[in-house]
Amino acid sequence: MSQLLLMFVSIAAGFLGSLLGLGGGIILVPVLTLVFGVDIRYAIAASLVSIIATSSGAAAGFLRDRLTNLRVAVFLEVGTVAGAITGFAIARKIESSALFLLFGGFLLFSALSMSRKREDQVASVDHPWSRSMRFAGSYPNDKGELVDYKVARVPLSLAMMYAAGVLSALLGIGSGIFKVMAMDGAMKLPLKVSSATSNFMIGVTASASAGAYFLQGSIRPEIAAPVAVGIIGGSWFGGRLMPKIPAKAIRKIFVFVLLVVSVQMILRGWRGV
Amino acid sequence: MSEIENLEAVIAKLLRAGVLLAGALLATGWFLQVIGGTGLSLGQLSSYASEPLFASTSRAWVEGNFAVLLAYAGLALLICLPVIRVALTAILFLKNGEKLLAFIAGIVFAALLASFALGIEL
Numbered sequence: 001m002s003q004l005l006l007m008f009v010s011i012a013a014g015f016l017g018s019l020l021g022l023g024g025g026i027i028l029v030p031v032l033t034l035v036f037g038v039d040i041r042y043a044i045a046a047s048l049v050s051i052i053a054t055s056s057g058a059a060a061g062f063l064r065d066r067l068t069n070l071r072v073a074v075f076l077e078v079g080t081v082a083g084a085i086t087g088f089a090i091a092r093k094i095e096s097s098a099l100f101l102l103f104g105g106f107l108l109f110s111a112l113s114m115s116r117k118r119e120d121q122v123a124s125v126d127h128p129w130s131r132s133m134r135f136a137g138s139y140p141n142d143k144g145e146l147v148d149y150k151v152a153r154v155p156l157s158l159a160m161m162y163a164a165g166v167l168s169a170l171l172g173i174g175s176g177i178f179k180v181m182a183m184d185g186a187m188k189l190p191l192k193v194s195s196a197t198s199n200f201m202i203g204v205t206a207s208a209s210a211g212a213y214f215l216q217g218s219i220r221p222e223i224a225a226p227v228a229v230g231i232i233g234g235s236w237f238g239g240r241l242m243p244k245i246p247a248k249a250i251r252k253i254f255v256f257v258l259l260v261v262s263v264q265m266i267l268r269g270w271r272g273v
Numbered sequence: 274m275s276e277i278e279n280l281e282a283v284i285a286k287l288l289r290a291g292v293l294l295a296g297a298l299l300a301t302g303w304f305l306q307v308i309g310g311t312g313l314s315l316g317q318l319s320s321y322a323s324e325p326l327f328a329s330t331s332r333a334w335v336e337g338n339f340a341v342l343l344a345y346a347g348l349a350l351l352i353c354l355p356v357i358r359v360a361l362t363a364i365l366f367l368k369n370g371e372k373l374l375a376f377i378a379g380i381v382f383a384a385l386l387a388s389f390a391l392g393i394e395l
Contacts, residue, residue: 002315003307039321049351053296056288056354070281074362074378081384088391096321133374204381207355208388214352215392217323221344222312225303228351232296 006036007226014054014234019241020251023051023174023202024231026110029103030261034268038223040099044091044172045218048210050231051174055203057235067196069189072135072151077204079158080179083165084208091170091209100269103171107262110177111255123152123188130154139193149190157186169209174202280368284361288354295351302344309340325394356385 013027025047032043091099126136130151138146160182164175176198183194213219306312326345333341363378 003303006315036315037319038315039319041321041323042318049348052351052355053292056351056358057292070362071374074359074366074374074381077359077381078377078384081381081388085384085388085391088388133377203355204359204385207352208385210352211356211385211389212392214348215326215389216394217325217329218321219348220313220318221299221302221306221341221348223315223318224348225299225306225344228347229296229300229303232292 002036003222003226006032006223007230009035010050010227010230011234011237014050014231014236015238015241016234016250016254017054017231018235018238020254022176023054023206024227024235025051025171025173026107026258028227028231029172030107030265032223032227033100034261034264040096040103041091041218042220042223044099044170045210045213046220046223046227047172048168048206048213049219049224050227051172051206052203052210053228053232054235055174055199055201055206057232067139067192068200069135069137069193069197070200071133071137072183072187072189073197073201075133075135075154076158076161076179076182077201079161080165080168080201080205081208083162083167084169084205085165086162087166087169088209088212090166094170097269097272099171100265102269104262104264104266104269106167106171106173107258107265111258111262113177113181114251114258115255118184118191120191121184121188123150125152126150127152127154137193139190141192147190149193150188152188153186157182160186165205165208168202168205169212174206176202280361280365284358284365287361288358291350291354291357295347295354298343298347298350300347302340302342302347305340305343309338311338311340326392356382359385 009031010028013024016027017024028047028050029043032038032046033040130136135151136149138148141147160178164178164182167173167178168175179198179201180194183189183197184191210219330342330345359378359382363375363382366375366378
């Protein structure tokens with residue numbers, strides 16, 4: 001019965017996630033631990049599976065829209081996968097209460113960065129690494145015109161991706177927020193391009209640690225099955241209804257919810273679970 | 274459409290089909306587990322006790338518990354999808370004559386396999 005309820009919650013998480021452009025992890029881990037009372041390690045492992053489902057399912061659409069920069073994605077995946085390996089190694093040694101504290105801190109950070117306005121920045125010079133790997137490209141803007149862009153500060157972005165990978169494996173999130181920051185903040189990619197490329201990358205990052213958690217036995221089908229089925233359904237609906245829903249209003253409510261949940265996660269960690 | 278774009282589209286379609294197949298396997302496994310009364314309730318997973326995948330699947334095999342095996346197959350497929358994507362991307366770059374990017378995709382592929390291996394307790 002509770003599994004059926006979990007599936008409906010996951011449908012909602014997938015729906016909201018695709019609407020707001022974030023993976024379900026940020027919603028699923030708190031719900032699984034605070035509402036369903038599941039151990040945070042199981043919650044993190046199950047959440048990673050749902051991230052793979054969202055990212056892989058959405059890849060078709062992003063590639064079709066010519067927004068994903070496949071070259072940048074493959075290069076930066078070196079950083080995220082290396083980070084994920086580190087994250088998995090740390091996760092084995094760390095206490096559950098520390099995971100709650102870290103997750104709470106991450107939610108707080110996410111809420112703050114979601115409420116900030118992002119603006120397109122333009123790189124005037126192409127970084128040497130970008131030149132040798134031909135990262136620069138073009139994307140269709142709102143009017144459908146093709147706009148050229150260059151790519152800056154590639155090494156900084158790679159370092160940020162490593163950190164994003166560590167957090168992903170440790171907390172069971174896609175850490176799309178960090179990836180987007182590394183791409184539009186550091187590399188100065190257009191916002192649309194960095195969002196699409198991030199969504200494309202999170203599946204690979206998540207699978208690095210998900211594979212390890214899976215072989216270790218931390219991914220329980222009792223949790224992962226309803227979660228994955230729900231997320232696949234929910235994100236499909238979300239993608240269909242996206243144009244008809246006021247995403248801005250939902251975003252504001254969601255930031256408030258994140259703040260409340262963040263406090264609860266931190267309190268839970270503070271009390272030692 | 275160029276050959277590369279064609280390949281990209283094929284990869285994307287393959288991924289989506291893979292997600293749906295994995296979802297179907299998980300849903301069937303889960304359904305069979307519920308009607309068969311096997312598997313744990315969420316309440317029983319409130320404290321962590323991991324058992325290596327190899328141990329739980331071989332036990333399910335001996336017991337003839339196909340519901341669990343189906344669910345595990347769905348999970349395995351889902352987790353492998355991004356790995357397959359990276360491998361296909363490497364081939365795509367190689368076909369395009371871009372050796373450096375093909376090499377980088379190869380590194381990501383190897384790192385993913387190494388990461389999986391970390392989950393095996395020795």
